[in-house]
Amino acid sequence: MTLNQMMNETFKQQSGHDWKNKAEETLKGKSIDILSRDTYENIKLKPLYTKEDLPQSSISQNPGSADFRRGFNELGYVEDDWKVAQKLTGGDPKILREKLLLSLEKGQTALSFHLDELRPAELAKIVDGLHDYPLSLHTDQSLKEIFDVIEDANFTGYIAKDPIAVSAKTGVAVDEEWLAAITEADKKFPKLKTILVDASVYHNGGANAVQELAISVATGVNHIERLLNDKGMNIETILDKMVFNFSIGANFFIEIAKLRAARLLWNKVAEAYGIEESNRKMTIAAETSQYTKTVYDPYVNMLRAGNEAFAAVLGGIQYLHVSPYNAPEGEASNFSDRVARNTQLILREEAHLKKIVDPAGGSYYIESITNQLAEKAWNLFLQIDEKGGMVEVLKSGWIQGQIADTRQKREIDSYSRKQSIIGTNIYANLQDKPLEKKAQSNVKAANTAFEVIPQLRLSEAFENLRHKSEALRERGHKVEAGLLCLGELKAHKARMDFVTGFLAPGGINTAKSEGVSGYEEATSFIKETNVKHYFICGSNEQYDDTTIGLVKSIKQDHPEVKLYLAGLPAKEEQVKWEQAGISAFIHMRSNCYETLLSILADLEVEK
Known part of the structure; x- marks a missing residue:
């Protein structure tokens, strides 16, 4: 056969039914359905997806247009690269600034560190003169005290707090001073985002992707309503000041779909508030999961973090933190910081992911689970709303119960090793020396408003056996x-x-x-x-x-x-x-x- 003949050769078009029959031949007559499996989100993952699995509207979206599942920029990362926002550790502000300056030389592109290890007055010294870089700072501290010590109004990025997430992991009543701090900061720092929706607290408590998405939407709506009704803040300004933080877990395709579904859902919320399409942008910060990391065979954490970072980038994010492999110890080493940062740089420079535009778009598999996640999350959000909103479902313990049910399923699967944790519940090395675990404070404080959502790692039960x-x-x-x-x-x-x-x-x-x-x-x-x-x-x-x-x-x-x-x-x-x-x-x-x-x-x- 000549080259021209090969180029003109066509394959006979095969239907989904044809593929199904062929697969069942290899299964010796068994149904292809035996290859399906259920996720913690109650989504049945099928062995084969075709265009019949999607409505046409799901695959006709262009990047940069509603419903924004494919991102907000027509050219993806080519137009606006994600920010390398490694959260540096260190209680000494002088040492932390030195680490930050070195990281900026080595490829970091945002000012990010663990702010709650510092006094507010020390923050200004660390970031002094660095306003050319965007901030990427989460805090549980008083925003007012932080904003009082920063003089430079030119900072971009975000310094933000989610008072509901803080309450969820501590049990304390929701901070009401936060509202006034947001409105004051809007005047002082017009370019700075200050309103955080932090889903990582629920992820690290064992929540599934549907729960994370629904809670994020409910929390975002709570923030909007409080600032609109209590402070009279402009709705466009509120949306512009918001940033959503998600932890990225081990299920690669579910995590990609989760981020895409988040934008779809937030577009729906913004549309309900009458916001113009051009103002419905959702800024997403992502971090690799605490829940998936282990203290035994800790170098496997590098591989886990790489998988999670890859999913985050393909899902479409604006800021990314890759946790160092020894993060369970609490403070990273220079080596582990460098490996974590280089994980992102490899994705950007060697894998050329900064030159892509939503490669997941049009995948029958990913588009299908994006739709299912969005639909299930929206229904759960409506349940939360009917029960009075995010604060009320925390006070009643309802949402904690929902998450606890999912967490229990995950734990049972890990106990039977249906869910593998490499180096911990399977392929364990008896000569392995563990990391020194950082103490987790999951003890309910006195006079708390509701039950806390514990911050855990799935491997802890087996680590306790060791x-x-x-x-x-x-x-x-x-x-x-x-x-x-x-x-x-x-x-x-x-x-x-x-x-x-x-x-x-x-x-x-x-x-x-x-x-x-x-x-x-x-x-x-x-x-x-x-x-x-x-x-x-x-x-x-x-x-x-x-x-x-x-x-x-x-x-x-x-x-x-x-x-x-x-x-x-x-x-x-x-x-x-x-x-x-x-x-x-x-x-x-x-x-x-x-x-x-x-x-x-x-x-x-x-x-």
């Missing part, structure tokens, strides 16, 4: 389990490896027997290792009456030990094993966390 096992070793306990491996290596290796990996997240070492063929070898190994917990590892073919008899003999002569079977026999067979002395079956769907917790509890009382 800490428990390390403490047991320090007190002289033998934190070890025995593996009774049946027959030849090829027969028991798969389950031997599985159990070894199953126990590692709890910090439990394993002693492995040679191939056991009978009672004498088994009891000899038990006497030699002298531990409390033993796991029988073999093939399904080896799990016969002979092995059941072996279990009975071991329990008769060693009643003090606990025996587990690697694998899950048929339901009718399980009773035989349990009657013989098996305590539990260890398999892919086992609750790993509860099993490990039980083993460590046994060891704690043993000595």
Whole structure:
């Protein structure tokens, strides 16, 4: 075939039904629906998306036009690049200014640091003379005190506070002085954004994307109504002063869609207030998730942050903070700061993402979940509104309950390892040394107005198991389990490896027997290792009456030990094993966390 013939060759057009049939051929007649899965947002992710999944209106949008899912600039980042806004740490203002100046030389493009570690008077010294760079500062402090010490009216960017988010994580009553500070700042700093909607508090409490979006809209509407009705502020001015902060989690495509849906929803709110299309811009600051990070195998945090940063950029943001890999320790090192900053620079300069215009636009998959997220979030926002608004649902505890339900689902999935946390609940390294965890203050203060939303990391339960096992070793306990491996290596290796990996997240070492063929070898190994917990590892073919008899003999002569079977026999067979002395079956769907917790509890009382 010649080149011209190849160029003129066309493929036969295939319908979605054709693709479905082809896929089901490879599934040997099973329905393609078995490949679907449900998200925490109650969205069913399908294995195949086509144009039939979208109304035409969803794919006809152009960047720079309503509904703004595709961004506010026709040329995307080519027209307006996102700001590298790494939040630097350090309590000494002199050192912090030096770090900031160095970061600006190395690629940072916004003035960003942890403001709440400083006194307001120190802020002015740190940013003095740097008004050519936009500010990117979140605070829980008094805005009035901060604005009083800044003299330069030329600053751009934002210094902002979300009093509702502060209340959500502390339980204290919503700050009412905030309103006056906003109106005064509008006169003094005309170019500065001062109104924050901070969704990260809810994200770090375990919320799903729908909840984050609905809460953001409800909080934004609360801010608008308070400033309109209590301070008589102009609606266009209010919208221009607002910035929305989102944490970006691990689900790559959901997070891209979340940011796109946020703009779609805010456009709908602004339209309801009668705002012209040109004034409906939503400024988005994003940060990589605290909730997804770990203290064990911490270098994996670099990969997590890179994935989250990539999703943020593709979702369309104006400011981005990539958390250093050792952020759970509280204060980053020069090395971890540099790696985090360079993550953004690689995305900008090497991946050329500063030259793109909404690459997600038109993807049947992403457009579909964008629509579903927006629809579900809008319905949840209406529920919040019917209950009196964001402050009222916090006071009643309703929204905390909604988030707690999602958080519990996430935790249950992590316990069974349906949700993998690399290096923590799966592929754990027993020689790994953890980061020193920063203490999290989730204790409810006195005279609080409502229940706090705890600021967590999903890995904490398993990390606590590791800490428990390390403490047991320090007190002289033998934190070890025995593996009774049946027959030849090829027969028991798969389950031997599985159990070894199953126990590692709890910090439990394993002693492995040679191939056991009978009672004498088994009891000899038990006497030699002298531990409390033993796991029988073999093939399904080896799990016969002979092995059941072996279990009975071991329990008769060693009643003090606990025996587990690697694998899950048929339901009718399980009773035989349990009657013989098996305590539990260890398999892919086992609750790993509860099993490990039980083993460590046994060891704690043993000595």
